[in-house]
Structures are given as C-alpha cells and as structure tokens.
Amino acid sequence: MSRRVSLLLVSLWLATLSLPAASRADSIKIGVYSQKESSSRAAVGASISVRGRRPGRNGTNRPSAHASSGERTSAPSLASDEGPVATLSSSSPPLHNPHPLGPNSFWYSDGSGHTCVYGPSSSALCYTVTNPRGGTPAGPAVSPAAIAAALAARLELAPGRIEASPGAARGGLTGADAWFWLAPAPRREVLSISLRGESVSVSAEPSVEWRFGDGASLVGGPGRPYAPGPPPADAVRHLYETRCLPGDAGRNPYVLASCGSGGYAVEASVHWSISFVASGVVSGSGSLPARTTSTGISYRVSEARGFLVGGATR
Numbered sequence: 001m002s003r004r005v006s007l008l009l010v011s012l013w014l015a016t017l018s019l020p021a022a023s024r025a026d027s028i029k030i031g032v033y034s035q036k037e038s039s040s041r042a043a044v045g046a047s048i049s050v051r052g053r054r055p056g057r058n059g060t061n062r063p064s065a066h067a068s069s070g071e072r073t074s075a076p077s078l079a080s081d082e083g084p085v086a087t088l089s090s091s092s093p094p095l096h097n098p099h100p101l102g103p104n105s106f107w108y109s110d111g112s113g114h115t116c117v118y119g120p121s122s123s124a125l126c127y128t129v130t131n132p133r134g135g136t137p138a139g140p141a142v143s144p145a146a147i148a149a150a151l152a153a154r155l156e157l158a159p160g161r162i163e164a165s166p167g168a169a170r171g172g173l174t175g176a177d178a179w180f181w182l183a184p185a186p187r188r189e190v191l192s193i194s195l196r197g198e199s200v201s202v203s204a205e206p207s208v209e210w211r212f213g214d215g216a217s218l219v220g221g222p223g224r225p226y227a228p229g230p231p232p233a234d235a236v237r238h239l240y241e242t243r244c245l246p247g248d249a250g251r252n253p254y255v256l257a258s259c260g261s262g263g264y265a266v267e268a269s270v271h272w273s274i275s276f277v278a279s280g281v282v283s284g285s286g287s288l289p290a291r292t293t294s295t296g297i298s299y300r301v302s303e304a305r306g307f308l309v310g311g312a313t314r
Contacts, residue, residue: 088115088127095129104150108143108195118147118195120154144200144278145286147193151202152274152288155191159270159293160184165226171245171263171300177237178299180210181223186270198280202288204272212238213264213299214256222268240264243303263300270294 094100100107101119108116116126160182164172172178186206193200210218216238223236231237244259258264274288 086127088129090129090131098146104153106143106146106150108147108198116195118150118193144198144276144282144284145288147195147198147200148202148276148278148286149288151191151193151200152204152276155189155202155204155272155274155291157189157204157206157270157272157291157293158184158186159268159295160186160222161295162266162268162297163225164266164297164299168263168297168299171302172240174240174243174301174303177231177239178301179223179226179231180212180236180238180266180268181225182208182268182270182295183225185222189272195280198278198282200276200278202274202276204274204291206270206272209269209271210236210238211265211267211269212240213244213258213260213266214240214242215258240301242301244301246300260298262298264298265296266299267294267296 088095095107095115098107099105100117105117105119108118113128114126115129162168163181163183165179166172186208188206189204191202206222208220208222210220210223212218218236218238220236221234224232224234242254242256242259244255244264246262248255249259249261270293272291272293274290275286276288277285
C-alpha cells in the first residue's frame, strides 16, 4: 500500500508541474491518508494543495490550485488496469527522464492519446501531455526497444550447475570419455508485458561453450546425463589424455601447465541471445545486447598404467 501512496503522490506532483509558474511559487502542502475499512478492504489517498500570491477582488490571497486523489481497493491486490489521468506539460523535467520511477521504469504511449509511466509491480500512471506554447500536444513516442530493454533486465538467466560422469568427487580416467551436462539445463526464457495499446515479448535463447581445462573446448548445448548404450548426438563428452590430480601442479613435469591445484578447471559459459517482438500502437522486432552466465567445477583425472610383471619359469 505504501507503494500505491507513493505513486499517487508522484501523479499529483507531476500534475503541479504543469501549473503556471506564478501559481506554484509560494507554498505546496502534501497530505496522505490510509484507513482500514475491513479485513479485506482499505482506503488510501493523497492530496496536494498549492497556494500562490494571486490577489482576489478584495486584495486577499486565494488558493491558486488544489489537487487530490484517492481510491479504495480490495486486499490483497492493489493494482488496477486503469491509472489516474492528469495533465502534464511537455516541458516538465520528469517527462524527459527515461526512468521516472527508478530502474526498469519507463514512459510509453497508450492507444488513447495518453502518456503513461510504467513501474515494475505497480499500476500505470497516465497523463495528457500538453504543449505550454500551444499547438499539438507532445509526449514521448512508444519505443518498443526501450520497453523490451527494461523487460529483458528482469529475465532470470541461470547457467545451472555442472554434473559429470564419472562424478567430480571420483574423477575421470585418461583414455576414457568423461560426460558433462548442466542441471537444470538452461532453456529458452520468455517474458511478456501488455501495456495500454502495446504488447512486448522478450525471449532469450541459450547456447553453451564448454572448456575442459586442458585446452579443448566445444560449443553446443547443455549436454545429457550419462546413460548406458550409444551416446546421443547432443551428449557432451571429452577424452582426457593427460592426468591432473591435486598436488600435480608444479611437481609433476608430465602434467599440463593448465592443471590446477584441484584438477582441471571445467567451465560452461551460457551465452543468451536476446530478441523482442512488439505489436499494438507500434509494431516491431529486433535484438538486444546478449548476456552471459557461467559456472564451473574442478575435475581431477587419474591415469591407469600397465606393468609387465615377471613370473617364475618352470
């Protein structure tokens, strides 16, 4: 509820910015109220009173403007499909702030000639933008790319964790395939939003780059858990030819320089290609900056040696 009151105050404050300069120079009073009406219903509201030095007919000062806003809502939801509509001058500084309510907020236009501000987890605040010098009302145009960028920032892109067979605790063996996969496997992520007159959908497609620590790499998918039988085409396997055990680094001249203190550093970098599609007031599509998430483990590799053992002759 406190967020709703904050939004009401922002709405009223923005409304005062469109008042003539002479009427907003002396005093501004802000009031907020909230009242519980029942276990499932509450009332919340706010008001702004602006008093300027504009003399009336008897020479006394009189209020130059007064604005108020309030609403009733049923718990637990405080969001509504329609936001308050007020008049806002095109020269108002907040209108030129691309993030008026903080990160991931933005301005957009609806299909009814209003300019609205979007904030995550809040209802829309909409305004009629006017030109103080007369002429055609002006306001920010719909920018699907800007809406999509704010939406993409909310995508939760996780790489998962690396699993292996043989397991990392046991380690692999030179000359035998080790299997690797990500759990849970990264998958296509989609996030959509429907604003007044505009719908935007953002999607992130993953691809995985594997680095096995011995200089070898592979670009593919998230891999498959080990299963007996012929390996599937999307299995991620690697054959190590040189051992790497804890204590080998710096002591064993036959191990690779990339051998770490705990084994080979196996890493999986998930590259997310992000795109968007918009429809409504403005239709369009395009790409957004890619993102990368990564995860890794230490994987030790042993070796098996064969020895000729002499036996007794008869």
